[in-house]
Amino acid sequence: MFRVIIADDEKKVCQLIRMLVDWDKYGMEVVATAGDGMEVLDRIKEYRPHLIISDIRMPGLNGLEMIEKAREVEKELEFIIISGHRNFEYAQTAIKFGVNDYILKPVNREELQVTLSRMRDKLQARVDSQITSRQIVTDLAANKGRLRNSFSSMLFKNLVEKQKLKIETVNSEFNYNFKEGVFQVVCLKFYHVKAAEREIYPALEGKAREWFYRLFHELTYDYACSFQNNILFGLINYRKENQLTVKRNLKAFVNEVISQDVILNLVEVTVGLGNAVSDMEQAEESLKKALYAIQQRIIPGSLKVLEYEQKDSRPFTESREFGDFNRRMISSIEKLELEQVRKEIDGLRRILLEYPGITGHEILQMTKEVLNIYLLTLKENNILISGGEKLLPEFNENADDCVSIQELFGLLKKTLEDSMKQVLEDKKQASIRPIRIAKQYIESNFKNSVTLEEVSSQVGFNTSYFSTIFKKETGFTFLEYVTMLRMNECKRLLRETDKSIASICEEIGYSDMKHFAKCFKKYTGLKPNEFRKLYA
Incomplete structure (x- = not known):
């Protein structure tokens, strides 16, 4: 809603104007009335209105003086001047002050409505223009941010050619403000992120960037940073005399900030510091040494600032x-x-x-x-x-x-x-697989005159080795296993069929009746006909 103040030294005129129109229809709200110029200025400071409807002649400050002083408070204030015929020259002067709308007394409803409609369109156009301007600024800022982010992402993936790592080139193409001085890579490596609470990960990058900003925005000319694979990579650019301060701040950061942060109580952090170089083209060297430094954590543990150190001892x-x-x-x-x-x-x-x-x-x-x-x-x-x-x-x-x-x-x-x-x-499964195949073959062929040599050949082993591993895995010799299958099938046939014992003997693979009866008695303790009488 656009805020409106009505000003006239006659209260009845203020009330009349207030009652003449439906202010909501115009997206407006009368927030106050005033009886003189000084009161108008007070109400402007209090309500920050968009529009003043004012008599051109009032006590205290006349309309023209009030407009001049009001514009000092709110530059974009709009005015509608109310004037009698005899004060028309004042109205013309007001127009020179940038007041484009005026109404002659007595105030007419239709004229007021037309004027308010025109004013609403003007105010709305200004709001739309401001929104558009802000959007342009936002888009420009976002585009600058995207340019910076694209460079930092490529830099730490070693996708930027060395010849393009010139201060002037990077500044102009990617919106940085690097200067001659020291360049150094800093890596904040986060551990046990997968094991942390699920909500932590999305917040981690934002938190890491916030810490980086707090650490370096005042100390550096500029910096580039990128979050990749649970590491916040940063290339900082600063004056050489700030080198000790950078290290001191990093150590203070680890001791004071990281150890007390709620998010970091759920993960672990190590800071790796690459060597300081004088040329941006040497950033890759500093990056390698920062990553090497991070690996040193294995001995002292996390929550440390680790620097690259040259090793002279034998590998x-x-x-x-x-x-x-x-x-x-x-x-x-x-x-x-x-x-x-x-x-x-x-x-x-x-x-x-x-x-x-x-x-x-x-x-x-x-x-x-x-x-x-x-x-x-x-x-x-x-x-x-x-x-x-x-x-x-x-x-x-x-x-x-x-x-x-x-x-x-x-x-x-x-x-x-x-x-x-x-x-x-x-290996165990591989060794018993031939036995499994052999058992399946025997179970399908035990009613025939199946032999040890035949089964050994099926699984690709010689008879001696097969016999040994078959006994080891099944607990039976080959002959015991075949006999067990034949006897179990014989018992089933004796229980469930009326077939003669002679035909059963032949069916389960025996050609000698006496040998079959002897085997059955040994296996069950009964003769075949005795078994049938008991269990059929």
Whole structure:
């Protein structure tokens, strides 16, 4: 609603104007009336109106003086002047002050309605114009934001060519304000995000950007940041003399902000700081070192600011300890000795913690190498593993979410245990599969003169080996199993049919009646005819 103030030194005139029209029809509301120019100014400050309908001559301040002072309070105020014929010259002067509408006394309803209609259209057009202007500003700001975001996203995916990493180019094409000085990559890595409450993840990026802003907006010329794979990447650009302040602020941030934040009580955070470089083209180098620094968390744990440090000691992979471990591990995997593999993993953890100059990066890479050794050993020994192609990628992803050596080696041990148990189960199933096939063949052919050699041939084993594993898996020798099937079928036929014992003997695969009767008596303790009398 457009707010209206009516001003006239005669109260009856104010009341008349108020009563003449349906103000709602014009989207207007009379919020106050005033009897003199000074009161009008007070009401303007109080109600912030859009429109003043005022007599041109009033005590205190005349209409023209009031218009001039009112415009100082509200520049966009609109006025409708009420004037008698004798004051028409005043009305013309008011028009020079930008007042385009006036009504002659006595006020006529129709004239007032036409004037108000015209004024409503004018006020609405102004509102629409302001909305459009604000939208243009918003769209421009959003477009600038999109440009900045596209650059930061590409930068931290290494999709920006080095030759394009010029301050002037980036500033002009992506709306940044980088300057000559120091460039440095900062990474805030969040862990255990998957395990956190579901509502946390959507809030995490916004929270991370807020922290980044608080940390760097006053210290830097400008910065680029992007949230990818639970890491907030940031390239900050600042004066060289602020380098110590940047580190100090980061440490204070970890100690004071992160440890007290509600969201971060549900996840873990490590800050990795790349090396400071003087040229934006070297941002990739700083990024690599910031990511390397994050991997150092494996030793001190999360909630730390970690910087890249050059290592001069011999890599663990070149040590005698690694060679010995490698040989023992391969031997244990080849024999599928699960308990020995567990012991080797525990031993490796102790060795790594005691190894001089060991880094978190090396420990993380070593666990991935152990899994590589496992998979390669299985392959070289033709040991199949179901889901083996997913094992390493899934481990790598989960390992990158670990914050301590205890958690990392717990993951490694569980991964190997689960996989080896599956391999052992698969191997067991593979060994009993021929027996399953053999049983099915015997059950389909026991009424015939089926032989051990015939069944062994069906499953591709020699008779000696087949006989051994058949006894191991079923608890019966081949002959005992065939006899059991024949006797069970004989008992069924004796109970359920009137067939002669001779025909039953022949039907279940016996050619010698005496041998059949002897086997049946041995198996059941009864002669065939005795069994029939008892159970038929």
